[in-house]
Amino acid sequence: MKALLPALAVSALLAGAVSAKAQDAPPPQEDWVLTSIPERKATLALAEFTSGVTLVARCIDGAYDLFITGLPEAPARATTRDLGLSVGEDAALKTTVWTVGEDRTTAFSRLPAMVARQLAEGGELQIVAQGPDHRRYRFIMALNPSSTALEQTLTACGRPLIDPRDKDTEGDGRETLPALARWEIVPRPRFPAPVGGRSPTEGYAVLSCGAENDGRLVNCQIESEWPRGYGLGREALRSVDRARLRLNDEAAAAGRRLEDGIIVFSINFRMD
Known part of the structure; x- marks a missing residue:
């Protein structure tokens, strides 16, 4: 599988993202910033962190995406990668499969609406990714809960803000x-x-x-x-x-x- 899932042209917002280990001390909580591009029928929510990681949730013409950029580069020719993910102080780290983007520091969720609903709960966010040096990199960040911007992306694509199916998946x-x-x-x-x-x-x-x-x-x-x-x-x-x-x-x-x-x-x- 070659160039996967090209990102919307928000390069000015995502420029300069590089992978880095998270700080030892928990960083201040970050909130999502809402962006609307009517001519593309697009609604985006972005959260940028000092670690270089950026989260983007977007609805474009009825299609929903959630992706992370600024990760350690995925291995050459890999089309998927495993990321550890947890949201909340007491949440267990869960390994999930993501699709590698055209930019190989970018990964797209295969369950974007479900992950977006987890992120909307806020709290401590951990992402664990393997780098090209085969080392595991852990990013620890903090998100404000109940993000209105994130919820608006879900609503724009007709996705529920709460789905009871999530807990039984x-x-x-x-x-x-x-x-x-x-x-x-x-x-x-x-x-x-x-x-x-x-x-x-x-x-x-x-x-x-x-x-x-x-x-x-x-x-x-x-x-x-x-x-x-x-x-x-x-x-x-x-x-x-x-x-x-x-x-x-x-x-x-x-x-x-x-x-x-x-x-x-x-x-x-x-x-x-």
């Missing part, structure tokens, strides 16, 4: 299923028809779905997709209508049920 947008389940019938998406005579050769859509005890996926939502504008998310939704899950052996032995949570996974598209 398993998975972080990888192609593999979370440990709870395995595929009984694998989804087989088709590439949608070209748009304007063009069609991507590869891409992905991240879905969050409930499940019935018989393995059917229900109430699926598109969390993110790349590239946009080609209907990959819609095709991914169609493909899961025919797919089926089943519990893995360990989950079944532990008395787990498919319908107990929300399962997050990606469906990848590749042109043969």
